[in-house]
Amino acid sequence: MSHRNARLTVFGRRLLVERVASGRPVAHVAAEMGISRATAHKWVRRWRDDGPAGLHDRSSRPRTTPHRTSAEVEARVCDLRRARKLGPARIGPVLGLPASTVHRILTRHGLNRLSFMDRPTGTLIRRYEREKPGELIHVDVKKLGRIPDGGGHKALGRQAGRATRNGMGFDYVHSAVDDHSRLAYSEIHPDEKVATCAGFLTRAAAFFHHHGITRIERVLTDNAWAYRKGLAWKTVLAHLGASGKLTRAYRPQTNGKVERFNRTLLDEWAYLRPYTSNDERTAALADFLHTYNHHRCHTALGGHPPISRVNNPAGQYT
Structure with a gap:
């Protein structure tokens, strides 16, 4: 994740060093990259x-x-927030602080939203978050149009891209996200059939096990036929010792963590730059996942990457 005012993303910096390593003068490369x-x-x-x-x-x-x-x-700001449920505009005059300062303090301690608190006791809680890794895994599939060789509309412009896209078909990005840690795993497949979904879950479980999540208790999915009726899917769940759970119909918010991950997947991988082929975009997925799990700051984890919560499951980042 780059600084918001940085001229280069991590990809741009990698491109910079590759061009310099090829023997080109640093001054020339710097000029063309601005x-x-x-x-x-x-x-x-x-x-x-x-x-x-x-x-x-x-x-x-x-x-x-x-x-x-x-x-x-x-501590006095937090006590007023917990005891009287006051906001920054009311706490500020009581303590002689600007409201903006009070808001930063509340954000630092995870008290900026009353929905994060138990109203009767003032105890900090988090909604829709399991207590330990592996307790609940969110699974979903994102459908993406395939990119023709030479690039699609992002590389060639909308008119030219539309002419090359016909008949390209779709990629199906299968993703699994751990509810507690947000550790994520994704694969690209040509379909979302039962056998594909079952195979993905098997490999996702192996990935989580390799990273320290040795037990998966429940798997949450939407109401697709493969998850409701697929025998191969149910067989994998039984092998893992996990139970399957379905979201309410027409309520994607129930599976919100993987839905939010899908948006990040699009912004920071699929639409990050104009790829010139489908293979190029597919190859970039592994780097994105590593960055997301091990380096990218996650706002729900207090600026820590997901792997930190697997290594320290008892830690509460706010």
């Missing part, structure tokens, strides 16, 4: 020192914050 030579040298240097990991942003958080609100004042 960045300064100093910036180009910085990313090349980090890549040489740390490899691919060096192309990701480093934390800009200062070592010390001398003007940060004291812990005592933050």
